[in-house]
Amino acid sequence: MMKKSLIALVVSATFLAACGGSDDKNELPVLSADVASTLNGESITIDVLANDTDPDGDTLSISAVGEPSSGEVSIVSNALVYTPPLQAMGDVTFSYDVTDGEETVSSTVTITNEQQITIAGIATDAPLSNGTVTATSSNGDVLATVTTDASGMYTLPIKVSADPGNLVLSAVGVEEQSHVSLMSRVGAFSSLLSLATENQTSEITDGLLPDSKITHISTAKAVLYNQYLADGGVESFNAFTTQVDFDEVIGLASFIKLLADNEDFPLDDGVNTLTFFTQSEDDVLGSIREYLDSLGLIEEDGSFSESYIEAVNTARAETLEDETLKISYTNADVAGSEFVIYDGGNFQAVKGEKVLTFNSEGNGVLTSSDSYANNIVDAFSWEIENGKIKLTFPDAAGTVTYSFLTDELLAHFDEDTQAELLELESIGFINQWQLTRRIVSSEISLVSVNDSNAFASEVNTYNLSLTDASGGYTQTFDASVTEPGEMSYHNGNYIQLTNEDVTNSPWVLNIQDVLTIDHPFEESSTITGHGMIADSFTFNANGTYESLVTGETGMWTVEEGALQFQYGDTTFKLSPFKQHNDYLLALLEFADEGNTVKYSVDMHKVRGTVDTTQLVSELPVAWLSYIFDHDGPNGLPLYNDVFGYYFLQNGTAGRIYPSSAEEEASFTTDYDTYNWQWAVVDNVVSIEGQIGGGDWMLRRKRQWHVLGETEDGRMMVIENFIFYWDEQNPYADFILPRLNFYKKLDLEILYPEQWARFSASGGMGNNESTQVSISYSSQSLVL
Incomplete structure (x- = not known):
């Protein structure tokens, strides 16, 4: 019995082996990990089985797929279809299962999500021919490089697999332009992706991205932003540019243009138009003043020389006239808009600047305040032509001024009219002219825009009408004059006060x-x-x-x-x-x-307070006016801008200002001339002086309402004036209350050479706190 069983077992085992039994096992599929990439959020089909094999030759199929950390994946026709988020960047890994019908094996797929944008523009202050344009990330990594054509044009594809943050475009010239280096901050890469997607384009040009133009203007913004950060600023570049003064930008851009194009403004070897600022230990203004001083272009009083002023103004005019720098307006930019033109100075703005209101029907209205007094309301029609706004004023009211026949005024008229006007003046027929100035048309070209604020150049045409101011001569002389100009304006969101x-x-x-x-x-x-x-x-x-x-x-x-x-x-x-x-x-x-x-x-x-008991200020210390911008270092007044008051303990006062002697700059004071006296009551400072005596006398009265003090120590006042003759000549006039600032400064420290001449000449005179006799009552100081 036992032998029979063994034979049966052998036969059975042999049979099973021939039938593929346990001694010939099914081998597992061999899988390889897959890698793939997507571009700009497009779906991708991955044939993951293409690199997978089965030792037994069994047919393989995908049985399952894992969930990716971002995006979606599905099994379609025995392949994987992965769809990333629209702006996905970076690696995504997921698993998938493969079966041969009996066994299941897993592997992985790693997707690299890439995004690409192409920026096209121009590199120019003058076009950078065959220059190098480079895109760098926030941390300075080079992302892409391309060479400009002969006209400075470039097309720069930028492909990344990780968000590079904010992009910076730089352009460097070659050969005779090797000292020219320009840059433009074009914003966050993700924002540029959105811009391309929203406009269904793969190439972003200046029509969508004005900052694709790498220019001396964009470079000036970047340099000023670097200065802002160095001074402790924390806002983003975009936030900074919404507040930066366009006049400061254009002024700096004009200086950069001089370095780039004008051989009278050379740079040292190894220094270019950008490293001039980035390698300097001084701030922007300090770097410029030091450089100009090395060229002999800073005058003794600290002012810029006439030759520099002429050169930089020429560069400014060329900048505003350069068509390659212009940004095209569209009807959508203008219709329904309100351009609020502004002129902001260091300490206060010009009041009454015009507002242009555009309606969608192609007409609108200009309103402004002329000379702070007369309101102007002029209707106009408008249209967009070649990317510029064209305004036509059919019946402008015009402004009226009174003038003598100056060379500047004569230059607006033809030769025959000039001769006739000069003859009328020579025979004494007309002593003063009434000049009416009416705007006829205006052409506005956009130069730069940052959020709701913009800068534009304009060309205005006026009709001039000249008549006899007395009305005795009835003929009118007409002329047409075209003048270039510039304007900063607001068009958009407003600050919400609470x-x-x-x-x-x-x-x-x-x-x-x-x-x-x-x-x-x-x-x-x-x-x-x-x-x-x-x-x-x-x-x-x-x-x-x-x-x-x-x-x-x-x-x-x-x-x-x-x-x-x-x-x-x-x-x-x-x-x-x-x-x-x-x-x-x-x-x-x-x-x-x-x-x-x-x-x-x-x-x-109104901030802070002022102790008016501390107004006493004996020369060389004086309270200098800041009603106008000052161009000196640290915002201090240049010598020629000095105008101020000093108040002596004994109740007398004086004014001090530059002398008229051009050959030896010094100071002049009218302490003895006007016999000024001053008094303070309840933070109101009254200053009164008189000149003359006997049958003739002129009085001047100034009143300050002292309000507060700014962070940099300027006293904030509202001041007004009264001018009047004496009782025998009862003429009186006054200037309306206006805002002014005064700062207590030492003239001997600020202007040592001019002060030394003033002191040596005996200019101090009686400007000391000695007892004096005043010939009129201080009661007259009260308004």
């Missing part, structure tokens, strides 16, 4: 009003002035306000982020749109004779 913003400090605002004061000589008589008046407004939490200078009171509110208040019979609306240095630029709106008048103004918070 009640807390308005109430947490007084504000100095400029509004239009009629101011009446008592006549200094004639009882029951007054003097009236109309125009823009600066006043300090305190806005209370209960919705009321009061003004300091005029004593006006009323109600106020904040509507949709704009400040509105009732002032007499007029409602004023202020909409701030830009932080500029330490004040706000704003759009002012109000109704006047049935028209809505709009123009730009500034808004100043």
Whole structure:
């Protein structure tokens, strides 16, 4: 029995082996990991089985796939289809299962998601022929490089698999342009991807991305941003450019253009137009002044030489006229828009700058305030032609001024008219002319735009009409004049004020009003002035306000982020749109004779306090005016800009300013001339002086309402003036209240050579705190 069983077992085993039994096992499929890449969020089909094998020759099929960390994957026709997120970058790994019908094996797929954009533009201040354009990431990694053509044009594909952050384009010239290095910050790579996607394009040109133009203007912005960061700034480049002063940008760009193009402004070996700033230990202005001083282009008083001013102004004009730098307007950019033109200085803005309101029907209106007094409302029609805005004014009101027959005025007329005008003047027939200036047309070209703020050049054509101011001669002389210009403007979102913003400090605002004061000589008589008046407004939490200078009171509110208040019979609306240095630029709106008048103004918070007992200042220390911008180092006034007051302990005062002797720069004071005296009552400083005596006398009175002090030590005041003759000649006039700043400075330290000449000449005279006798009563100091 046992033997039979063994034979049976052998036969059975043999049979099983022949039938593929356990001694001939099924081998597992052999899988290899797969790699693939996507581009710009496009789906990809991966034939993962193409590199997988089965030792037994069995047919393989994908039985399952894992879930990727981003994107989606599915099995389609025994392959994998992976769809990444639209802007996916970086590696994604997932698994998949393969079966031969009996066994299942797993492997992996690694996808590298890549994104590519192509930027096309021009590298120019003058076109960089055969130059090198490079794109770098936030941390300085080189992403792509290309060579420009003979016209400075480039097309630069940039492919990345990880987000490089903000992109910087740089352009470097060759041969005679090897000293030219330009750059442009074009923004976040992800934002550029979105821009391309939204516009269904693979190539981004200057029509979509103005900063694809790598120019001396874009370089100036980048240099100023670097300075901002060095000074402790933390905002992004985009945020910085929405606040930067365009005039500062164009001014710096003009200087860079001189370095690039003008052989009178050479650079040392190894220094280019960019490293001139980046390798300097000084700030931007300091670097420029040191360089110009080395060329002998800084005058003794610290001012720029005439030759430099002429050169940089030429570079500026060439920049604004360069068509390759222009950005094309479209109808969508203009229709329904409101261009609020502004001119922001270091300390305060020009008031009354025009506003252009465009409607979608091709017409609009210009409003402004002429000379701070007369409101202008002019209708126009508009159209876009070759990327420029063309305005036509069919019936502009014009502005009127009075002038003598200067060479500049004569130059606007033809030779025959000039001869006729000169003959009329030579025979004494006409002594003064009335000049009416009416705008006829305007052409606006966009140069730079940052968010809601832009800079444009303009060419304006005016009609000039010259008539006899006395009306005795009735003939009118006409001429047409075309003038280039430039403008910064706002078009977009406004700053949203809150009640807390308005109430947490007084504000100095400029509004239009009629101011009446008592006549200094004639009882029951007054003097009236109309125009823009600066006043300090305190806005209370209960919705009321009061003004300091005029004593006006009323109600106020904040509507949709704009400040509105009732002032007499007029409602004023202020909409701030830009932080500029330490004040706000704003759009002012109000109704006047049935028209809505709009123009730009500034808004100043009153900060800090001033101890008026510390006004005493004996020379060489004086309070210097900052009503105008100063171009000296650190924003200090240059010698020729000096104008100020000094106040002696004994109640006398004097004014000091540059002397008229050009050969030996010094100072002049009118302490003895006007016999100035001063007094302070409740933070109001009154200064009065007189000249003459006997049958003739002229008096001048100035009053300061001292408000506060800025962070850099400038005293903030509202000042107004009265000029009047004596009782025998009862003429009186005054200047409306205006905002000014004064800073206590030592003239001997700031201007040692000029001060030394002043002291040596005995100019100090009686400018010391000795007891003096004043010939008129201090009671007259009170307005």
